[in-house]
Amino acid sequence: MLVTNGTTDALRHVLAALAPGDVAVEDPGYRAAVETIRGAGRRVHDLPATEPVTDLAGLAAAYLTPAHQHPLGRVMPAPDRLAALAAARDADALLLEDDYDSEFRYDVAPVPALATLDRDRVAYLGTASKSVAPSLRLGWLVPPPRLLAAIDERRRVTHDATPWPVQRAFVALLREGYVDKVVRTARRVYAERAPRVVAALAPYAELAGTPAGMYSTWLLPEAAARRARDAAARAGFRVNLLSDYCRSARLTGLVVGFGGVSDAELDAALAVLVGALR
Ligand SMILES: Cc1ncc(COP(=O)(O)O)c(C=O)c1O
Incomplete structure (x- = not known):
């Protein structure tokens, strides 16, 4: 797991390590992700957010919010999760799972992450923006194991790190139960x-x-x-x-x-x- 400066930062790291290619994003979808993907020089394809993901042919990745589709609010049903994973395997594409607010479920227990079903096909992106504050700029990334070394190395050579005081502050907030x-x-x-x-x-x-x-x-x-x-x-x-x-x-x-x-x-x-x- 890598500590990041939030979801968009995690997305930038994965995109920098990923093979060239366009990225599909749910439509309607998270505007910051769309801007980040375009900013990384990749084209964005529109994935209808109300339909299952069944075809990712020719794409490098797909950005999804399975636990709580942003902004429609739908929870991705189990058969659709399996379909998205199968589409990613068929296309040799990566699923980028933005799990931004699954702590905040009221009716049921938190929805399990898609990444638990296939660690090789899914990059998991988490954030403290909803639970603490967006301005903390803190998140976490669990990339597929094959991308970890490349992401780590690029962060090392570019001196790209989450500020140490922010990390210490978050650890203190966790330890003290805040x-x-x-x-x-x-x-x-x-x-x-x-x-x-x-x-x-x-x-x-x-x-x-x-x-x-x-x-x-x-x-x-x-x-x-x-x-x-x-x-x-x-x-x-x-x-x-x-x-x-x-x-x-x-x-x-x-x-x-x-x-x-x-x-x-x-x-x-x-x-x-x-x-x-x-
Ligand atoms: C869909 C979605 N993903 C992620 C985030 C968090 O992004 P970041 O961690 O870059 O602040 C938000 C908003 O805070 C969001 O609405």
């Missing part, structure tokens, strides 16, 4: 907030996936989504348009985060959204 406590508390808080968001928005929009993590995604016509987004902005809240996460996909709606606010702010934001959608 990370466990934050995750347990946050899980309780989000488990209570997720259904509140559902209760408020369900009369006006269709929930796209499983409520998990710190956001839920709502399908709506684009005009209604924009109306709600603009009303939220006027009230001082940022809500994202689902269409901003789409490349060829034509899904519209809102991605509503409920992590970085107080309960009172969440209620105020929901009232504004409901007022705009009613």
Whole structure:
């Protein structure tokens, strides 16, 4: 396992060690991953996020969020996991598993990582951005064993390391039980907030996936989504348009985060959204 400066940094390391070739990314999908892959000089192919991955022919890798599809919120079912692994083996491609928030499940135990099924076909990317803070810039990468030496060597020659004080700080937070406590508390808080968001928005929009993590995604016509987004902005809240996460996909709606606010702010934001959608 390698300590990284977050998911995007881990992705850069894997891409630098990987054979040339285009990379498929779920569509809609994580915009930072798309930018990172393009920044590494590779073309991005669109993988419809609502369908199983069955064909990766000609691609070097595929970037997936199996535990909680970002941003639709779907958990990748077991048959789809096996299909993605089979497609990767057939194409000799690597699966890049972004496991960004599996600590935050409310209904069931954390979803097991895809990487547990095949360590040679999957690079596992974890992050402290959700459990501690994105600005910590700390994550971890479990690359397939065949890439480990190349990634290690490149980091050594480029003096690329996660700052030592950040690593020490995280170790202290782990040892003192802070990370466990934050995750347990946050899980309780989000488990209570997720259904509140559902209760408020369900009369006006269709929930796209499983409520998990710190956001839920709502399908709506684009005009209604924009109306709600603009009303939220006027009230001082940022809500994202689902269409901003789409490349060829034509899904519209809102991605509503409920992590970085107080309960009172969440209620105020929901009232504004409901007022705009009613
Ligand atoms: C899908 C997804 N992956 C990963 C991350 C974390 O990225 P990083 O570790 O680079 O902050 C986030 C957001 O914080 C995310 O939404």
